[in-house]
Amino acid sequence: xADPTGFLRHHRELPAxxxxxxxxxxxREVYEEFASPALTAQAARCMDCGIxxxxxxxxxxxxIPEWNDLARRGEWSEAIDRLHATNxxxxxxxxxxxxxCEAACVLGxxxxxxxxxxxxxxxxxxxxxxxxGVDPVPPSTRTGKKVAVVGSGPAGLATAQQLTRAGHDVxxxxxxxxxxxxxxxxxPEFKMEKAVxxxxxxxxxxxxxxxxxxxxxxxxxxxxxxxxSHDAVVLAGGSTIGRDLTVPGRELSGVYQAMxxxxxxxxxxxxxxxxxxxTAAGKRVVVIGGGDTGADCLGTAHRQGAxxxxxxxxxxxxxxSRPPANPWPSFPVIYRVSxxxxxxxxxVYAVSTECFLGDDEGRLRALRMHEVQMxxxxxxxxxxxxxxxxxxxxxxxxxxxxxxxxxLLGDLGVELDARGNVARDAGWQSSVPGVFVAGDxxxxxxxxxxxxxxxxxxxxxxxxxxxxxxxxxxxxxxTRR
Numbered sequence: 421x422a423d424p425t426g427f428l429r430h431h432r433e434l435p436a437x438x439x440x441x442x443x444x445x446x447x448r449e450v451y452e453e454f455a456s457p458a459l460t461a462q463a464a465r466c467m468d469c470g471i472x473x474x475x476x477x478x479x480x481x482x483x484i485p486e487w488n489d490l491a492r493r494g495e496w497s498e499a500i501d502r503l504h505a506t507n508x509x510x511x512x513x514x515x516x517x518x519x520x521c522e523a524a525c526v527l528g529x530x531x532x533x534x535x536x537x538x539x540x541x542x543x544x545x546x547x548x549x550x551x552x553g554v555d556p557v558p559p560s561t562r563t564g565k566k567v568a569v570v571g572s573g574p575a576g577l578a579t580a581q582q583l584t585r586a587g588h589d590v591x592x593x594x595x596x597x598x599x600x601x602x603x604x605x606x607x608p609e610f611k612m613e614k615a616v617x618x619x620x621x622x623x624x625x626x627x628x629x630x631x632x633x634x635x636x637x638x639x640x641x642x643x644x645x646x647x648x649s650h651d652a653v654v655l656a657g658g659s660t661i662g663r664d665l666t667v668p669g670r671e672l673s674g675v676y677q678a679m680x681x682x683x684x685x686x687x688x689x690x691x692x693x694x695x696x697x698x699t700a701a702g703k704r705v706v707v708i709g710g711g712d713t714g715a716d717c718l719g720t721a722h723r724q725g726a727x728x729x730x731x732x733x734x735x736x737x738x739x740x741s742r743p744p745a746n747p748w749p750s751f752p753v754i755y756r757v758s759x760x761x762x763x764x765x766x767x768v769y770a771v772s773t774e775c776f777l778g779d780d781e782g783r784l785r786a787l788r789m790h791e792v793q794m795x796x797x798x799x800x801x802x803x804x805x806x807x808x809x810x811x812x813x814x815x816x817x818x819x820x821x822x823x824x825x826x827x828l829l830g831d832l833g834v835e836l837d838a839r840g841n842v843a844r845d846a847g848w849q850s851s852v853p854g855v856f857v858a859g860d861x862x863x864x865x866x867x868x869x870x871x872x873x874x875x876x877x878x879x880x881x882x883x884x885x886x887x888x889x890x891x892x893x894x895x896x897x898x899t900r901r
Contacts (some may be wrong), residue, residue, distance in 0.1 A: 426464030430437065432532035440763050444722045447609040447689055448492070449515075450759040456494075459542050460678075462535045463492035469526045473749045476535060477524030479873035481895045482507045484521060484536055491540055500553035506893070508578045509620060510604065512550070514541025515612045517869045518712075522746060524749035539832035542722070548619060556626035559587040565886045568593060570828065572636050573601025574868050575859025576656030577624070577880070578875025582892050584629045587884050591650075591821040592629060595636040601658060608716050610723070610759070616887070638828035639842075652854050652882050654843060654846060656875065657828070660821040665708065669776025672811045677714050678817035685715065685720050700726035704810055706787060707731040708773060709817035712758075717815045719760030729765035734792060734799060737769040763800050765819030768822035772799060776814065786810045820865040839864055844898050848874075848881040856882055 435454035437443070443450050466488035474484045483502050490499035503510050514537055531565040531890055536675070547553040565588045569580045572594040584590045598604050600617050602799030625631065637646055647653060662677040684696035700721035707717045710733030720727050738755045746753050761767065770792055777786040791805035822840035823829060829842065835851035837843040841864050844850050858878035859871045873896045883890035 421462040426492075426533075427527055428463075428464050428530065429469055429702045430461045430858060432435055432465070432535060432537055433462060434535060435698050437759055437762065440683070442764055443610070443759075445510060447723060448717040449608055449613055449615075454538060454542060457519070460492055460494070463488045465527065466492075466534045466656065467527060471526075473524040473526055474534075477520040477522070477749060477751075477869050479520075479896055480612065480876070482506045482540075487543060488534065488539055490538070491543055495576075496543065496546055496550070497552050500547040503540065503543050504553065506895070507872060508876070510540050510544040511616050511620065511870065512612070513869050514538070515616070516607060518751075519868060520867075522567050522749050523751045525791070526659065535616075535778065535901045540897055553618075554623060556623050557585055557587055558627045561587050563587045563887060565589065565652070566591070567653045567654065567882060568646055568648075571601060571656035571658055571861070572596075572599040572631070572861070573603060573656065573658050573732050573859060573871060575658070575861075575871040575875040575878075576601065576654070577620075578872045579626055579654050579656060579879045580629050580875075581627070582876055582879035584624070585628050586890070586892055588880070588883070588886065590629050592631050593635050593637050593641070593646075594631065594633050597634050597692075598632060599631050606679060606713075606716075608685065608720050610719055611690045613717065614686075634828070638831045642800050643828065643831040647854065650885055652856065654856045654858055654878060654882060655828075655832075655834075655850070655861050656878075657823055657861045658860045658866045659822055660824050661821050662680050662816065663818040663821050665773060665816055665818065667773060667775050667780055669784075669787075672776050672778040672784045673783075674778075675677060675776055675814045676816070678709070678717050678815050679706075681714055681815050682713075682720060685724070695868060696724075700724040700729075700813055700814075703812040705729045705813045705815065706809060706811045707815045707817055708821065709733070710735065710769075711817065711819065713819070714815075714817035715758045715760040717817050718765050719758075720764045721813075721815075722760065722765070726813075730773070730811075731761075731765055731767045732771050732773065732789065733767070733769050734772050735769065737767075754790040754848070759887060771807075772801070779810070780892055782804060784812055787814060820860070822864065823861045829893075834873075846898060848898055849885070854885070856885075858897075871897075 434452045437450045487499045487502040519537040521531040521536045559618045566620045567590045569576045569592045580590045687693045701724045705721045705726045707714045740753050771789045772792045774788045780786050790801040791802040841856045842862045849857045858874045877894045880890045880892035881892040
């Protein structure tokens with residue numbers, strides 16, 4: 421063990437969040453800087469376990485005890501090298517991942533787990549600040565093979581960077597006007613400032629990855645043309661169809677999907693819009709869905725000046741600590757308070773929306789909901805619990821049900837699995853030869869860390885397909901969940 425008493429001498433500590441009344445006035449990230457002595461103390465809590473279960477929790481196979489100890493000793497150049505050995509984008513996961521590695525930390529059996537995520541983001545942010553360990557890594561040789569990556573979220577970017585470094589000519593196609601996918605337009609600025617994304621894209625461009633924006637494959641460029649001009653195609657378009665709520669009043673003005681709302685706020689931050697066409701300013705807002713996307717809507721509504729915000733969840737409130745049926749090292753399903761929840765709003769559990777109510781001009785004025793309880797595995801209404809909740813804006817953040825089927829996927833003729841995602845074999849290849857799949861488009865809605873892991877493994881499969889062998893890492897298989 422690097423520091424045999426570190427976990428005894430130091431308690432878990434995270435950087436402070438900026439005061440609520442200050443941070444809701446801007447869009448900057450909510451956390452203050454974490455001083456080096458505090459970070460060193462947190463790294464010293466790692467027990468360097470003989471069997472590091474944090475590895476089991478991380479799809480990327482991050483070498484967590486190794487870079488924890490390097491951070492403890494202040495060996496930052498070695499730490500970033502060890503971090504980049506398994507993760508292309510630790511600045512993304514360090515900010516956005518829910519940290520299944522921490523849930524699997526052995527120290528978490530009897531104490532608070534190591535602050536793995538904070539150590540990770542501190543290592544990469546220091547590397548960018550010092551200009552060490554983040555230089556472009558162009559390939560030493562070129563294969564002459566061309567690869568098209570469709571979609572520029574974390575899976576697509578990871579695939580592209582790995583294949584570019586392997587010597588292939590890689591072009592990333594993105595239908596939005598900027599590269600980044602959900603990292604650009606789905607994640608609010610207060611969770612990850614877009615300068616963090618831009619600096620990594622600059623590195624990738626310097627390595628030779630080409631980016632084409634405002635290009636909807638299947639519309640602006642035909643799939644036949646795309647396949648004819650590339651030796652392989654990687655589909656990484658994500659799971660983009662939001663789960664809908666087909667109840668009376670759904671058509672009213674004021675009822676939107678979360679991903680109709682969140683990108684507009686980011687476009688304002690990019691300078692494309694003076695004001696978002698859909699805004700919470702001066703409105704009573706209801707967010708339907710208790711997950712991360714719902715919290716993103718909540719924090720955005722606070723910053724736009726909502727009068728009130730209610731966040732509805734059909735499930736009952738989770739317990740404060742692990743129940744017996746949810747033991748370590750599984751991911752704990754417990755009550756959590758994100759920075760957005762800390763900023764205000766009311767969370768309402770075990771309720772279901774019955775209908776939306778409008779005025780004479782077709783504008784939303786309220787929703788009617790009722791309490792539910794689980795009976796024989798199904799939610800049933802609790803009679804006599806109807807509530808009418810006044811609101812002018814409803815944001816549906818109930819998750820995503822798969823990729824868009826029409827257009828690209830239909831034109832390619834790829835087979836879909838039982839869940840409506842693109843089917844792929846053990847080598848990440850779809851039913852169409854030379855067309856591979858990575859990320860949520862094949863896996864279904866998942867975590868950013870899984871997207872990057874899938875991108876890295878898919879890149880290894882494409883490299884092997886193109887040249888017969890590969891030296892690229894292959895952390896996961898398509899069937900692992």
